[in-house]
Amino acid sequence: MKKETILKAVNDISDDFIAEAAPSGWMPKEKPAFGWLNGKVLAGILAAVLMIAILPVLMRPRRPDIQTVTPYHVCETIREAEDITGFTFAYPETYKDWKVSQISVYTGSMIEVIYADADGETARIRKAEGNDDISGDYNAYAQETILHAGAREITARGDDDSVSLMTWSENGYSCSVSFSEPLSSEDAAAFAAEIQ
């Protein structure tokens, strides 16, 4: 056997062993894919599952469809999203040349608004009931600082003195903002100040 052979055979060892041994800071932090799940969200999922089970009985399609069930619902307006979740969500309609490109509700309990410019996605903001980190951003950033937007205290993460991710909790709700391209602390805080 050649020594190169064994080094190549090591390449496909168990994913668990590779993930277990990942040196600190190399891999984004592993969190449950649905870390923001809580009792209310699970109740929402249960309700959705029940609806899915009942719907075929209630509605007889004229032809059989193959449908993909997704855990989110794309909304036409923010009002529609607010009606589903039962809480309000205010945010800047535009920022620089960014515009809102999609409003979604995840499992009936979390609103997500995505901004985009001509080149694609620029930012996504989320709001849900509770105090958990709902960002879904598991990158390991070099810096973590606290920003202030009025009385709001924001945890900002990023590299090279810029901000890629902001999270905060206020009045029983968690919010997160993740930027595709990092912003300066001042711009990021100003952006966050407009989110309610």
Added chain:
Amino acid sequence: MEDFEIVELYWNRDENAITQTDRKYGKYCRKIAYSILFNHEDTEECVNDTWLQTWNTIPPQRPERLSTYLGKICRNIAINLYEKLTAEKRGGTETDACLDEMAEVVGKESDVEEHLDLSLLTDTINAFLKTCEKQTRIIFVQRYWYMIPVKDIARENHLSESNVKMTLLRTREKLRTYLQEEGYSV
């Protein structure tokens, strides 16, 4: 962006999949490639090839763990590139050191190209690693999968360098015995 969303982008043939993959796992893959190639330009080439191969394999693949899926592709490309680049000139890199250490496991190398089933050999190594204690396994994988220097492994695991070297030596010896017991000629 969460992994399932990135995988969904690949399935939808949305080129944003590559941007999002690079954003989330670019650092991870660059670290893996650089540990093998020790050259920034080659590392970038390797990472770009990783994104291309990922684009070409998802779909039909739907990896359950995107991080290690990308890591394996990247490591494989990096090792192949390393072999190509250093076919005639070798020495001094961490990869050379790892190869030299692995030479202890395989014993006297055969000049004849073997027709080994790599996936069976991988299964055997997996089975061996399962028998190891967690810290031993982590040290082994950090050295021979991630190919990071012994001093960094020592720091990562709060051990002395000599302790890590000793652990690696014993694990290599055990692996050699294990392979022999499984019928491999090492």
